[in-house]
Amino acid sequence: MHYQTTFDVIVIGGGHAGTEAALASARMGMQTLLLTHNIDTLGLMSCNPAIGGIGKGHLVKEIDALGGVMALAADQAGIQFRTLNASKGPAVRATRAQADRQLYKAAIRHSLENQPNLFIFQQACDDLIVEQDQVKGVITQMGLRFMAKAVVLTTGTFLGGQIHIGLQNYSGGRAGDPPAIALARRLRELPLRVDRLKTGTPPRIDARSIDFSVMQPQPGDTPLPVFSYIGSVAQHPRQIPCYITYTNQHTHEVIRGGLDRSPMYSGVIEGIGPRYCPSIEDKIMRFADKDQHQIFVEPEGLTTHEVYPNGISTSLPFDVQIELVRSIKGFENAHITRPGYAIEYDFFDPRDLKHSLETKFIRGLFFAGQINGTTGYEEAGAQGLLAGLNAALQVQGKDSWAPGREQAYLGVLVDDLTTLGTKEPYRMFTSRAEYRLMLREDNADARLTAKGRELGLVDDLRWARFNEKMEQIALERQRLQQQWIHPQHPALADVNALLKTPLSREASLEELIRRPEVNYRDLVTIEGLGVEGIDPLAAEQVEIQIKYQGYIERQQDEIDKQKRHEQTRLPAQFDYSQVKGLSNEVVAKLNQTQPETVGQAARISGITPAAISLLLVYLKKQG
Numbered sequence: 001m002h003y004q005t006t007f008d009v010i011v012i013g014g015g016h017a018g019t020e021a022a023l024a025s026a027r028m029g030m031q032t033l034l035l036t037h038n039i040d041t042l043g044l045m046s047c048n049p050a051i052g053g054i055g056k057g058h059l060v061k062e063i064d065a066l067g068g069v070m071a072l073a074a075d076q077a078g079i080q081f082r083t084l085n086a087s088k089g090p091a092v093r094a095t096r097a098q099a100d101r102q103l104y105k106a107a108i109r110h111s112l113e114n115q116p117n118l119f120i121f122q123q124a125c126d127d128l129i130v131e132q133d134q135v136k137g138v139i140t141q142m143g144l145r146f147m148a149k150a151v152v153l154t155t156g157t158f159l160g161g162q163i164h165i166g167l168q169n170y171s172g173g174r175a176g177d178p179p180a181i182a183l184a185r186r187l188r189e190l191p192l193r194v195d196r197l198k199t200g201t202p203p204r205i206d207a208r209s210i211d212f213s214v215m216q217p218q219p220g221d222t223p224l225p226v227f228s229y230i231g232s233v234a235q236h237p238r239q240i241p242c243y244i245t246y247t248n249q250h251t252h253e254v255i256r257g258g259l260d261r262s263p264m265y266s267g268v269i270e271g272i273g274p275r276y277c278p279s280i281e282d283k284i285m286r287f288a289d290k291d292q293h294q295i296f297v298e299p300e301g302l303t304t305h306e307v308y309p310n311g312i313s314t315s316l317p318f319d320v321q322i323e324l325v326r327s328i329k330g331f332e333n334a335h336i337t338r339p340g341y342a343i344e345y346d347f348f349d350p351r352d353l354k355h356s357l358e359t360k361f362i363r364g365l366f367f368a369g370q371i372n373g374t375t376g377y378e379e380a381g382a383q384g385l386l387a388g389l390n391a392a393l394q395v396q397g398k399d400s401w402a403p404g405r406e407q408a409y410l411g412v413l414v415d416d417l418t419t420l421g422t423k424e425p426y427r428m429f430t431s432r433a434e435y436r437l438m439l440r441e442d443n444a445d446a447r448l449t450a451k452g453r454e455l456g457l458v459d460d461l462r463w464a465r466f467n468e469k470m471e472q473i474a475l476e477r478q479r480l481q482q483q484w485i486h487p488q489h490p491a492l493a494d495v496n497a498l499l500k501t502p503l504s505r506e507a508s509l510e511e512l513i514r515r516p517e518v519n520y521r522d523l524v525t526i527e528g529l530g531v532e533g534i535d536p537l538a539a540e541q542v543e544i545q546i547k548y549q550g551y552i553e554r555q556q557d558e559i560d561k562q563k564r565h566e567q568t569r570l571p572a573q574f575d576y577s578q579v580k581g582l583s584n585e586v587v588a589k590l591n592q593t594q595p596e597t598v599g600q601a602a603r604i605s606g607i608t609p610a611a612i613s614l615l616l617v618y619l620k621k622q623g
């Protein structure tokens with residue numbers, strides 16, 4: 001009896017990183033095995049049922065631009081969509097979808113099951129087969145051996161996972177799932193730096209026990225945002241609102257009263273938690289002067305009564321959780337369906353990874369997702385796609401690829417992780433990117449889809465849609481440059497009605513759009529100034545490109561300047577005290593990090609542009 005045991009690429013873990021990794025590798029034609037604990041948890045959201053948000057939405061669009069599945073699944077599962085920062089500039093606008101947990105899982109599973117070249121198998125992976133620093137395959141819990149040229153590990157919070165509720169704790173990968181103990185032990189034998197992090201989640205509540213009438217409803221946006229470049233509003237299921245309520249002084253007293261039994265404050269938990277997603281006990285302690293904290297009351301789906309109270313993640317004892325929940329307006333009679341908890345897990349220092357996400361010491365072994373010290377589905381998915389793609393490239397004997405910081409948030413993410421490492425769960429923010437104006441949600445396809453096509457990640461449908469859009473943008477820009485409004489133009493009066501100061505000389509439509517008071521849509525709805533059939537996304541690009549042209553060009557100049565030095569190599573094992581003028585602190589940091597290039601040196605925190613200038617002067621003198 002033949003059972004396939006040899007693959008090109010094996011992916012361990014069917015979470016957000018693993019599913020994108022497996023799909024990317026299979027899309028590139030590799031025979032790929034996805035090995036995961038439980039097929040029923042493929043695509044499961046361990047914490048809040050939502051995709052996107054500031055910085056994270058940007059990653060989702062990039063995954064989509066490279067042919068990944070996250071945005072499409074969010075379109076099929078989103079029950080409340082919003083564009084965050086809608087009134088701000090396009091660089092920081094971000095899409096967020098509240099998702100129906102079951103619909104999201106179903107969409108991911110459907111994609112996985114229908115992906116050619118992809119095989120799914122339910123088993124825990126307990127061991128890696130490594131020979132002479134090259135990964136050769138894996139061994140499962142029941143002793144099956146699967147061989148491959150590359151293995152991608154995406155084990156999330158499962159490695160040595162320890163769940164805490166109050167002073168009680170037990171082993172687990174997340175609530176309801178087993179931990180990965182044998183694999184964690186095996187990985188600790190490898191020459192990779194390992195440490196512990198922690199994260200937490202709030203208790204869930206039965207909606208039937210909540211009084212929504214005293215809360216503020218928060219409907220989604222109209223028109224409804226769409227996540228995927230090839231998605232549509234028609235794919236969205238029924239839309240429902242979220243609600244807002246607040247903690248109060250009494251809640252805070254209850255929490256303070258329980259701190260002596262908090263695993264975080266009694267020293268039971270050693271791992272560091274996510275600074276930007278703190279537990280409610282952390283918020284009370286860190287912001288002692290605040291008398292309330294906002295809670296978003298988010299439905300978990302269309303066919304369940306469970307509700308996710310976003311903002312009260314906690315690992316306090318269960319009796320304290322009940323009291324704190326019931327102290328909140330609208331939750332007075334709340335029935336908790338699942339307790340909140342914290343989980344500690346192993347992660348590996350991402351400085352031991354290359355930009356391709358391959359480990360530096362074991363050839364063919366790639367890491368992606370929470371195992372690298374990140375937090376969040378989006379961060380995990382983006383890394384998974386990159387690791388799966390590079391595993392496939394390696395098997396094909398091709399060079400690895402990773403986007404630069406000026407090209408994608410994915411580039412920022414990978415560069416931050418592999419250069420700086422992380423001491424706390426790393427999440428994406430727009431402020432982490434120096435070239436924010438270039439890295440917008442709206443242009444992720446223009447930045448990445450052609451590259452994705454070249455790499456074999458982008459299918460014909462997406463490619464055709466992309467080219468159509470790019471062509472429309474180019475033609476429309478050309479038309480706007482070539483169509484002039486002169487003093488005798490029949491549309492002059494309508495045009496002047498849009499302007500602060502009437503036209504005194506002829507102007508192209510493009511010049512008019514550049515004026516702050518004019519927007520594209522108002523101008524092209526004037527008779528004779530528009531054309532039929534422009535895709536609204538193409539129109540949006542045209543407007544952004546025109547309005548922000550000056551800023552974009554300036555940022556491009558900066559990128560070009562930076563690039564000239566980015567790849568300038570620094571000597572290996574160099575003693576930086578030889579460089580005149582550097583402060584002791586800078587010398588110590590450079591000596592410790594030993595960056596390979598000037599670009600990497602510049603990104604070490606505390607290394608100033610002045611220090612970089614001194615380095616460049618030194619290098620120049622050395623010839």
Ligand code: FAD
Pocket residue numbers: 012013014015016017018035036037038041042044045046047048123124125126154155156157158159173174175177179180183199200201274277313341342343368369370371374375376377380381427
């Ligand atoms: P996961 O989604 O954890 O997937 C790992 C997969 O690997 C699972 O399917 C698992 O079964 C499988 N697996 C593991 N080991 C093995 C093995 N040996 N063999 C076979 N299969 C294996 N993110 C936030 O952004 N904000 C938060 O506030 C937040 N809170 C969280 C709270 C909790 C309690 C948890 C558990 C997670 C939280 N997260 C939060 C993190 C978010 O869930 C993760 O960042 C994201 O799921 C990581 O994706 P991943 O693919 O790396 O891992």
